[in-house]
Amino acid sequence: MPAAMTANADVFAAVQGKFPAVTRRPSSDHPAINVPAAAALAVMQFLRDEQGYDYLTDLTAIDWTAEKSPRFTVVWHLYSRTRFVWVRVAADCADDANPSMPTSTGLFAAANWHERECYDLMGVKFPGHPDLRRILMWEGYPHHPLRKEFPLAGIPTDLPDAEIAAETGIGLIAAPMAGGPFVATPGHLMSETEPRAKDEAWSEQRAKPDNA
Amino acid sequence: MATEHTFTDASAKTTANSPKEFDSETMSLSMGPSHPSTHGVLRIQFELDGENVTKAEPVIGYLHRGDEKIAENMTYNQFVPYTDRLDYIAPLANNAAYAHAVEQLAGLKMPPRVGAIRVLTSEMARVSSHLLGLGAFGIDVGAWTVFMYTFTEREKLYSLFEKLTGARFTTSYSRIGGVSRDLPPGWLEEVDAFCDQFLPILDEVLALLSRNKIFLDRTVDVGIISKEDAIAYSLSGPNLRGSGLAMDLRKDRPYWGYEQYDFDVPVGAKGDCYDRYLVRGEEKKQSIRIIKQVVKKFPAGDWYAPDARRIFAPPKDKILSSMEELIDNFMIVTEGPQMPAGEVYFEAENPKGLLGFYIVSKGGGVPWRMKIRGPSFSNLSILPKLCVGNLVSDVVSILGSLDFVMGECDR
Numbered sequence: 001m002p003a004a005m006t007a008n009a010d011v012f013a014a015v016q017g018k019f020p021a022v023t024r025r026p027s028s029d030h031p032a033i034n035v036p037a038a039a040a041l042a043v044m045q046f047l048r049d050e051q052g053y054d055y056l057t058d059l060t061a062i063d064w065t066a067e068k069s070p071r072f073t074v075v076w077h078l079y080s081r082t083r084f085v086w087v088r089v090a091a092d093c094a095d096d097a098n099p100s101m102p103t104s105t106g107l108f109a110a111a112n113w114h115e116r117e118c119y120d121l122m123g124v125k126f127p128g129h130p131d132l133r134r135i136l137m138w139e140g141y142p143h144h145p146l147r148k149e150f151p152l153a154g155i156p157t158d159l160p161d162a163e164i165a166a167e168t169g170i171g172l173i174a175a176p177m178a179g180g181p182f183v184a185t186p187g188h189l190m191s192e193t194e195p196r197a198k199d200e201a202w203s204e205q206r207a208k209p210d211n212a
Numbered sequence: 213m214a215t216e217h218t219f220t221d222a223s224a225k226t227t228a229n230s231p232k233e234f235d236s237e238t239m240s241l242s243m244g245p246s247h248p249s250t251h252g253v254l255r256i257q258f259e260l261d262g263e264n265v266t267k268a269e270p271v272i273g274y275l276h277r278g279d280e281k282i283a284e285n286m287t288y289n290q291f292v293p294y295t296d297r298l299d300y301i302a303p304l305a306n307n308a309a310y311a312h313a314v315e316q317l318a319g320l321k322m323p324p325r326v327g328a329i330r331v332l333t334s335e336m337a338r339v340s341s342h343l344l345g346l347g348a349f350g351i352d353v354g355a356w357t358v359f360m361y362t363f364t365e366r367e368k369l370y371s372l373f374e375k376l377t378g379a380r381f382t383t384s385y386s387r388i389g390g391v392s393r394d395l396p397p398g399w400l401e402e403v404d405a406f407c408d409q410f411l412p413i414l415d416e417v418l419a420l421l422s423r424n425k426i427f428l429d430r431t432v433d434v435g436i437i438s439k440e441d442a443i444a445y446s447l448s449g450p451n452l453r454g455s456g457l458a459m460d461l462r463k464d465r466p467y468w469g470y471e472q473y474d475f476d477v478p479v480g481a482k483g484d485c486y487d488r489y490l491v492r493g494e495e496k497k498q499s500i501r502i503i504k505q506v507v508k509k510f511p512a513g514d515w516y517a518p519d520a521r522r523i524f525a526p527p528k529d530k531i532l533s534s535m536e537e538l539i540d541n542f543m544i545v546t547e548g549p550q551m552p553a554g555e556v557y558f559e560a561e562n563p564k565g566l567l568g569f570y571i572v573s574k575g576g577g578v579p580w581r582m583k584i585r586g587p588s589f590s591n592l593s594i595l596p597k598l599c600v601g602n603l604v605s606d607v608v609s610i611l612g613s614l615d616f617v618m619g620e621c622d623r
Contacts, residue, residue, distance in 0.1 A: 029316060029556050056446050057559065058568055060583040075583075077557055077570065081443075081457075084464040086557060110446035113593040121280075136273035136622060145281055152285045 011051060011087055019043055025090055030077075032088035037074075040091040041102050044076065048107055053078035053087055059104070059114035061093075061122040065148045071096040072124055076104070093124060100125040121146040238266055241604075245274045249352045249608040252618035256595065258604070265607060268599035270592055275622035283582040287548025288314050288388055289525075291582075296382035298586060298620040301344050302337035302563045304373070306620075307386035309560035312467060313569035314388045317556040318549070320520055322390070324511040327468035329391050332403070332506045333376070334468075334560075335499040339410075340369045341563035342450075342492045342499075345615035349489065350421065352612035353430040361417045368406055375399055388549055389524030390516025404507045407500045414500075418493045431485035435598055435610035438483060445594040448587050449565030450491045451614055455483035461561040473505045485613035492615070523549035548577020564588055564617060586620030 011031045015022050019039055025032035035043045047053040058077040065071070070092035078087050093099035103126040104111040115126040116135040123144035126132055133139060138160040143150055153174040159165040244255035253274035259267035279298070283291050295310040296303035308330040315322065343362040350358030370380045375396055377383040385392055421427045437447065442455040452459055460477040462470040478494035480487025516524050525544050526537040543550075553575040559568040565587025572581040591614055599607050 026554070028319070028554050029558075032555075055443055057566060058557070058570060058583065058585045060570060060581075062572055062581045075570070077568070081459055081464075088555075088557065108446070109441070109444040109597075110590055110593060113589065117589075134273075136276040138273070145278060150281075152281060 011047070011053075011085075014051060015043060015046065018046055025088065027088060030086040030088050032090065035089060035091050037091045037094055037101055040074075040076075040089065041104060041107065044078065044089060044104060044107055047078055047087060047089070051087075052080045052082050055079040055081055056104070056108035056110045056114075057086070059111055059118060061099075061118050061124045063122060063146065063148045066096070069096050070094065072099040072122065074101045074118070074124060098125070099123065100127055102126070103128040105129055120144070123147060236261070243604075243607070245271075249611055251348060251611065251616065254592070254611075254616070254618055254621075256599070256607070258599075258607075260604065263603045263605075265599045265602050265604065268596050268607070270595045272589075272592065272618070273622050275618045277623065279623040280582055280584060283579055283584075285578070287577040288551065288579065289544065289549060292387065293382065293384045296384055298584065298623065299341070299562060299564055299567065299588070299617050300382065300619045301617055302334075302341040303381070303383045304333040304337040304377075304385055305341075305560065305562045306567060307384060308334055308468075309558065309562060309567050310569055311386040311388050312560065313556060313558035313571055314549075314551070315517075316558050317551050317554060317571055317573055318388070318520075318523055319552070320389055320517050320523070322468075322517055323514045324469060325513045325515050326390055326517070328506050328511050329395065329515065330386065330468045331470060331473070332503060333385060334562075335502045335506075336369055336372070336403070338499045338563040339496050339503075340366050340373075342496050342615075343369075345492060345563075346417070346489070349612035349615070352608050353427060355421060355424070355427060358417055358420055361413065361420075365410060365413060368410075372399070372403060372406060375402070387516070387524060389520030390514075394515045400507050400510060403503060407504055407507075411497070411500060414493075414496055421489070422493070428486065430606075430609050431489060431613065433482070434485045434606045435602065435613060436482060436484045437594065437598065441594065441597065442483065445597075446590040447565070447594060448590065449561070449563065450488055450495060451565065451591050453478065454480035454488035454491045454613075456480055461559060461566065467558075467560065470502075472509075473502045475499075475502050485609045488613040488615075550577060551575060551579075559585070562587060564615065564620065565591060567620070584620070584623055586623055588616035588618070588621040589623075591616055592621055 012024055012033060015033055019035070019042065021036050021039055022043060023034045025034045055078065056076065057079050060075055062073045062075065063071065064073070072093040074091050074093065076089040078089065091101060093101055101124055103115060105115065113135060115129055116133060118124050119126060119132055120134040120137050121144060134141060137145070140160065142157060143155055156174055157172050159171055165171060239260045241258045241260055242255060243258060244250040245253040250256070255271040255274065257269040257271055258265055279294055282294060292307055292310065295306040298306050343366045347359035347362035350356070373383055374380045376399060377385045377392070437451070437455045439455050439457055442452050442457060456479050458477045458479050463477055475498045478491050478498065480491050522540055522543060525541055530537040531541045551573045553573055555570070555572045557568060557570045559566045566585065567587055568585030570583040570585070571579050574580045598610060602610065
């Protein structure tokens with residue numbers, strides 16, 4: 001699509017003209033930029049007010065695992081209702097252990113719930129958010145399930161309601177995985193990519209290891 | 213309402229001295245998660261002053277299944293059935309949107325027949341979804357008859373889905389690189405016949421409501437969403453267009469060949485519940501218009517991408533007779549379809565609004581991260597602002613007019 005290609009060059013040039021610290025993010029579909037976390041809000045305000053990207057379609061974060069630093073990247077997708085193109089804005093969180101990103105709720109009301117979800121599932125905090133509580137999991141849930149170290153089966157925890165937990169004497173158990181899931185990991189050698197059960201192989205018959 | 217109050221503490225007395233004569237203590241009321249008008253498992257925690265809503269706090273997550281976590285732990289093909297369960301009222305549209313996102317990652321171009329099949333099934337899904345939305349909205353505001361009509365029509369659509377996919381509800385029809393099977397013989401004619409008989413019935417159903425005094429009283433000027441709010445809260449679909457914004461990706465960024473078909477994008481004038489009802493009514497007619505055009509000029513050719521080797525499973529007879537195809541099939545099943553590293557974001561104009569998939573790939577058959585943008589999630593985020601100042605009974609109208617589904621909100 002040639003129109004989108006010119007828009008790609010345009011938006012990057014425009015943003016870089018104002019914020020020299022931004023870099024081009026490799027992308028095969030939409031224009032994409034990497035911004036320093038401190039400048040993310042200013043860049044998005046510029047995109048919203050002067051480039052017409054006034055519609056926040058999506059906000060999320062990526063966990064690159066604990067071995068990588070920076071570990072968390074927050075990604076916004078903004079849409080222009082006049083040029084019909086998206087722009088992808090990505091910013092790395094500086095602190096791997098305690099990731100945070102300035103809130104964009106001041107720019108987009110829609111960011112409110114998206115940031116709550118991001119905090120809930122990924123554990124990225126958004127200082128300045130008016131109401132940063134969990135949204136999909138319950139208040140008091142101790143984990144952030146979309147982090148890579150969180151096992152697919154889940155981790156046994158207490159029930160949300162202490163009264164019911166005391167009355168019934170049960171808690172939440174991890175899902176029985178029956179040996180699965182059998183997932184191939186990306187690699188070059190056949191022996192590496194061969195699908196194998198991840199080490200979540202506890203089941204009804206086999207107790208879950210304590211360290212999982 | 214003039215009740216005598218005995219005040220026990222100072223703060224209550226302060227309230228009594230305020231200019232409003234009947235100010236009283238607020239009441240907290242929990243609506244849902246199992247309430248007929250919350251259409252699933254939405255719960256809203258209200259703070260009420262009499263019948264007036266002073267605060268509304270939606271509590272969501274009752275249907276959270278961790279779809280994004282699950283997606284990271286299985287191959288791209290294995291995730292197709294999970295997309296059925298996002299907006300489970302329109303699974304055909306979800307499958308196709310997901311498949312398109314992965315195809316975009318793989319850089320696959322689809323033959324015209326696949327595009328036509330996806331347009332056709334997505335528009336049928338839109339009609340089916342809007343029929344349910346309309347019927348449920350009718351029940352919410354006390355019009356039972358509409359539901360009976362719309363469910364009869366939806367039943368006919370489900371029979372067509374069953375003939376096409378083998379399933380009525382969770383269809384899992386699209387595949388990455390094509391669809392699961394070609395159209396059965398004579399099916400297009402049946403779709404055409406359905407459209408012809410459907411339009412007069414639709415007019416009849418809409419006539420039951422459009423000038424109905426009770427319905428107008430319940431919906432006109434109730435739950436008005438301004439254009440500015442609709443954009444700020446990233447509303448999409450009929451909820452956005454009801455506020456007068458003609459944003460429709462089928463027109464703005466055509467995919468699957470939508471640019472070949474003539475259709476209009478209906479928009480509302482005020483953004484109240486009635487406008488959203490009108491927009492959905494007209495969208496059904498426009499969908500039928502698209503379906504008729506697709507049926508008329510249905511392209512011949514492949515129903516899967518011929519160059520999608522190592523992505524789309526080869527035909528069964530080839531698997532059983534040829535070594536190459538057997539190996540390909542084995543690799544697709546065990547390792548998943550091989551994708552390049554990169555990231556892709558695709559949004560489709562689904563019945564409920566913009567359904568987006570953001571996929572981050574490190575190569576191989578399993579996504580590293582998949583974010584699903586469910587339109588109902590954003591559509592519901594406006595509730596704390598929209599409900600305040602309305603009566604509790606108006607909230608029922610508002611919820612009905614927003615036509616959300618919790619499957620894609622909670623994911």
